Amino acid sequence: MAKLKIIDGPGAGAEFGLGNAAAVIGRHADCAISLADPKASRNHAEIFADRDGQYSVIDLGSSNGTRINGTPLVPNIPRHLSPGDILRIGQCGLRFFADDSGLPDLDIPGYALEEILAEGGMGSIYRATERRTGRTAAVKILHADYARHGEFVGRFIQEARAAARLTHPNIIKVYNVGKTANGRYYFTMELIQGRTLTQRIGELAIPEAARIFMEIADALDSAHRHGIIHRDIKPDNILIGRDGEPKLTDLGIAILDQAETPQFGPRILGTPHYMSPEQASGKTITASTDIYSLGAAFYHVFAGHPPFDAGTPEEIMIKHVRERPRPLAEAAPGMPPEIARVVDRALAKDPGDRYPDAGRLRDAIVLAVRRAWPGAADERRRLAPGAAALLLAGLAAALFAAWLFFR
Secondary structure (H helix, E strand, O other), X not given: OEEEEEEEXXXXXOEEEEOXXXXXXXXXXOOOEEOOOOOOOOOOEEEEEOOOOOEEEEEOOOOOOEEEOOEEOOOOOOEEOOOOOEEEEOOEEEEEEOOOOOOOOOOOOOEEEEEEEEEOOOEEEEEXXXXXXXXXXXXXXXXXOHHHOHHHHHHHHHHHHHHHOOOOOOEOOEEEEEEOOOOOEEEEEEOOOEEEHHHHOOOOOHHHHHXXXXXXXXXXXXXXXXXXXXXXXXXXXXXXXXXXXXXXXXXXXXXXXXXXXXXXXOOOOOOHHHOOHHHHOOOOOOOHHHHHHHHHHHHHHHHOOOOOOOOOHHHHHHHHHHOOOOOXXXXXXXXXXXXXXXXXXXXXXXXXXXXXXXXXXXXXXXXXXXXXXXXXXXXXXXXXXXOOHHHHHHHHHHHHHHHHHHO
């Protein structure tokens, strides 16, 4: 049976089976697909199937409109749906599946798709098995609607190439990139068994969160030294494996050095809750924007909420540009002030007031942990290449011991 699944927004994760009868989507409780979303109209849109089982959707004159893959619908004119299409109704994104499996009819050379793992703005991620070796992998497939646009294809391929250039224990490993016979782009990468940092918010002890903060800062330092700016650092893009090791993923909007990057014209990319002031205002992006976004992400981890919130993405972006966040030590009572000061500096409005580079941010985190827990036992923990010998022998050791103690 065909279905709609809410992939983001209020009610994320809910699924609605679609039969042959027309189904109204909206805020009203009597709607066949009722959304707990104040930005959806009472009777927002309708989805229905023709005699051949082809589903279409029609906007019923809603206040905020209906979009399919980012394109607004003309009210009262039906539009056919293809498997994988995303409907945007109010704050909800709903993906259309033509059958219960949700697996696309695609031939990924050498791989067998097994199940869908996650949805993203540019593509879907599936669990797969490499037929020759039996190795489990993740396959990211560009959404069909985007595959028709050269800009999106370029960014998707760029994500794979950018990630493949990096070799770091805290950056997801990419295996290969390709195109199916029917024109869908994909790349394969290591599959991390675990959860996103978003899913771990509220359950991480401060020392463990600080360790993750430090390791992702080190991963960013490696990316920046290779000329890559991530541009979309957020808790959803940090995976925590079952062994506790974090992995930075989704370099989909990473920008390589100027000589290798197609110029697409002005565009604001990123996620509003974690977006730097210069990014939100459309100014030139440097590696410093990743430092700000990482600070915003870990403000969320430590405080339990992002630095700014508002009713719309635009209002959140304005706050990043104009307002100072509440100091982390006030937003998170009990937070060691040494670590709070590191996060606050990373969130400085002026890039010149932040840490000069991600390596300096990494070292500052380690120093802050040593000062926060000076009595930690002298255990050893390897720091990533680039840290000073003093930090390797003593400071990271204190971090590891504190993490073990508080875990």
